Amino acid sequence: MTATTDPLTLWAEARSEQRSLRQLGRLVRSSTALVRSAAPRLYVTQLVLQVAAAGALAGQVFAVRSLLTGMLAEDTSMSRVAAPVAALVTATAVVAVSGSVQGQLRRLVGEAVSRSMWQRVLGVASRVDLRTFESPAFQDRLMRVQASALSRPYQVTQGLLAAMGALAACVVLGITLITISPWLLPLVAAAGIPMTLVSRSESRREFAFAVRSTPLVRLRGYFALLLSGRDEAKEVRAFNLGPWLRGRFDGLYEDYLVHLRRHALRLGLLGLLGQTTSALALGSALIAIVWMVDGGMLTVAAAGAGIVAVRFLSTQVQGLFGGLRSIFESGLFLDDLDIFLRHAQTPAGEEDGSTAPVTFSRIETSGLTFSYPGTTTPALAGVDITLRAGEVVALVGENGSGKTTLAKLLAGLYRPDEGRISWDGQDIADLSASSLRDRVTVLFQDFVRYALSASDNIRVGRITEPLDPARTAAAAEASGALGFLERLPDRMETPLSPIFEGGVDLSGGQWQRVALARALYRDAPLVILDEPSAALDPRAEHELFAALRSSLQGRTALFISHRFSTVRGADRIYVLDAGRVVEEGDHDALIARGGRYAELFHLQSEAYVTGQAPR
Template sequence: MSGVRSATSGRDGHGGRSSTSRGRRVVELVRRSTRLVWSCSPRLFVALVALQIVAAASLGAQVLVVAQVLERILDLTEAGVTPGLVWSVAALAGLMALGALIAVAQGSVRRLLGELVARSMNEKVQDVATTVPLRNFEDPEFFENLQRVRQSAMTRPFQVTQGLFTVIGTVASSVAVGAALVALYPWLLPLLAVGAVPVLLTSRRESALEFRFTVAQTTNQRERTYVNYVQTNRDEAKEIRAFQVSPWLRDRYRALYDSYLEALRKHLGRRLRLATLGQVLSGVVLVGTLLLLVVLIANGEVGVADAGAAIVGIRALQGQIQGLVGGVQQIHESGLYLDDLEAFFRHHADEATGPAGADDLPPFDGARIEKVSFRYPGSGTEALQDVTIEVGRGEVVAVVGENGSGKTTAAKVLAGLYEPDAGDVLWGETPYAKLSQDDLRSRVAVIFQDFVRYAFSATENIALDRAGIDARQDPAGREDVRAAARAADIDGALSRLPHGYATRLSRMFDDSADLSGGQWQRLAIARAFYRDADLVILDEPSAALDPRAEHDLFSSLRTTLRGRSALFISHRFATVRGADRIYVMDSGRVVESGTHTELMARRGLYAELFELQAGAYFPDGWSSSAP
């Protein structure tokens, strides 16, 4: 993770760079963002540039037409309004209307193009987030980087190009207005250009301050987002009411926001002071220019009509220069975020793509983790220590142990979701590291105890993979989906929903329905059965089921799997008695393994925990002869 942080830290406005290197940086930012926007829609890109040019020509023409209007007004005689004045006024009104229409069109094109860019960048962020190793999600630094780039991806890349469009438009307009002013008074143009320099210099410093502020507030923003989510999410709503936790959460949210607002006030104060300095210096130059023009009018060296047109031109050009400075500032400021985005993509590119030249996945002949150790990022202890677990072809293997013993972590390593710190993970005799991760995961089905309840239809919840994604086109539910549901004993409940398998399973949307906890558990099990994988990993798949349903599930597991292999994790020892092999874990280690009979005869931890659970059903004492 240090690669991302180093890419974003130390960016303080590039104060040590020469003006040449800063210029090259702006050019590079413009080139990268333009390429991005062009790839999203060449047609809209060209349309926006064309609109900028037409708007610039219209503005320059307005300055010249104003001079004509003023001159003809001053030349009015008793004859009244002349046709020339009418045409000049009509031309001015038409140009102003054209400018307003172009502004509306530009806004529409920018909005559409911005959405296309946002979609493209968000998809890139999603690609990284869904393909990097699962271990990254245990690292707070990864979350901070992900949060920041996820927010930046929505707007910042397009803002660089939007700044470019602003620069193009203001340069074109400045050229048009400047040409009109040169035709009137050539010396006005260099004076106005000098006035832009102070604003340009202070705006660069403002951009660096803005980026540093955003990076510094990432953690605060993440926690505020989480606390707000907890208070507004459906799943947490019942506990918030039951435990009356809302006041505490609200106070925590307010404290976080107060901290952010205090930092924001200081940040905005610094930006305001810089902006004030730049604008004051620029204003001094503008005042000097206008006073010089007044002196020339008083001396009779400039006509009133030409002076009026010059003032209009100065005002227009000053606005364009301010827009030019703003565009350059936008390019520079958003470019810092674009750098952050691209550093994030580069840093995780190799992780997302997986190993190059991966071997073809051989036919399944068992899978195992061998002498594996694993430590979560930032943890002081190992979650797994020298663990070996093997699942042979056609076997049903169980892993049992108390909470925190490492069962779920071992399952994630066997599924290829975690890469171990030491030891081997093998598909037959081939290390996972040499295999295509996509191919591997297509042959392994995993249902965890904290499975996701997708707000999609029942069919989509079961057929939730690439092969099954077309299932949404069959609202009645495909036969293979129904077969998986029948194997998990959930077909009847799904068939009775308002729209059968096409019913959306969520209260978040209209015309939907929800399932009970046990029904959701069965649907998740059906999701694993549907995939027809060689290895099925079921992590506490019966936590929400009653004892009879759990017993029926495990008893029918061999029949349901039809020769496939399964790793079954459970807290309920009585459920796994029929497994081919049982691994007992304690504090991240495998402390025992064998069949139920062998483990009971050993009188170790398995026998102790088994009898402890059995005692709840046999308060007068339990013996191995009990049913």
């Protein structure tokens, strides 16, 4: 199956797909494996109850036959009908109790399947390599799987269990009906043919509607996010966007309801046709029973039992095809899920190779070239830089010059298209990616603000290790965050978000210090800081960089900044432009050279001195 998301293409694939017995077998096997792996004990219990319920249905038929025989006998008495009555009551109770228990079991099984699916989906989403994760095809598939991760597995579960229970009941009731009259079973089976055709048509129409309405539903969901999102709330109120956004949301919802009404009407008419045809076929079976009684081929008692069996069997036939319809409708989800879960396999080279060294003396890049998927212009082209142990090295340049991309490659988040990165002469392509990333800590400008405690926000820097309060406090002190964190209501255990009870929010500068503490807590030999002072005021920025060397404690630092005043103390500065290194040296040497760095530095200095933005 392709990764296409075009609605017309998906619909064409669905129409061309044959709903064959072979496909049905595959879907049933997939569904069974899904349920058994998620809740094996509940699955077995459900099967036992279904068999018991099927046997009880047959017991009801035989009990009705015995009861009618006793009631129609010339010497009828209470003793003659007591046993059939008791059997009928018992069988009815078993069916009722089994149905009630199965309802709760289906709920538990559905939740177990949903949990299993979320675990697998989130496992893939968090493990797949960054280049794959950022691709449009993967994001499209991830969105589809997430949208179905709760509803579709539950639907498959319910459809499978309903079909299995109905199938068991059909087999038992069919055998029971044969003992009454072999001619009745084909008539009842014929009643299932219209339901089969209707079920197939409804499945195709349901999927077609889902494909056609997906773009509209996604856009509607986006407007709902704008109206309810915490990050968007300030601007929505500042620009009074609420009425306009609600109008767009309501309009999209109304469009969806118009399409839904038409779809529901078509399905309703289709269902009416199928049910009417099926009822006529069942009516033929009942007429046949009357005809056989009139012709002396059936006793009245057998006829009564036959009527009960026919009614029970017709209900189970509908349940069987209803369950199969649910499985058919979820076929696309199962296929999509299977393709998505293939990403769970460890990416090539992720664990292959030797373990990265604990420390290094020198990191070098040679001819480093990299392009993002779908782009023709390289983000990096022939980049050569050197990082020595204990140095503070800066990357500067205008937006889009390749600074953050270079940081991602050095951190092992991307593999270069050309060139190499070496640690003490060893190509990192020969090192396992996971061990390399373990030796690097990265603080990106758009770092995550976890709605967790302050302590957790810091220790996620090395979450695999046991909590060390002293180490957490030391990292917070080194970043300048300890003072304000200790003044919080619950100190380091205070949630850093007002969306949870007892939580507080921090300023942008305070958050930046917490994120820096996270990077220092990781205690990796290479520290990459992307705009680490972007949210700091000038005084806080000066204090941060004045203490940077002591905070790093001998670790190598590569920091990216647009503020040229903050890089003056770096041991070496690389100037990037359009993905290439155009200058290299310390601050004084670059100023004396009068090149690109000096030009940008003087432009910023002029803005500070005159108070006007450079032109």
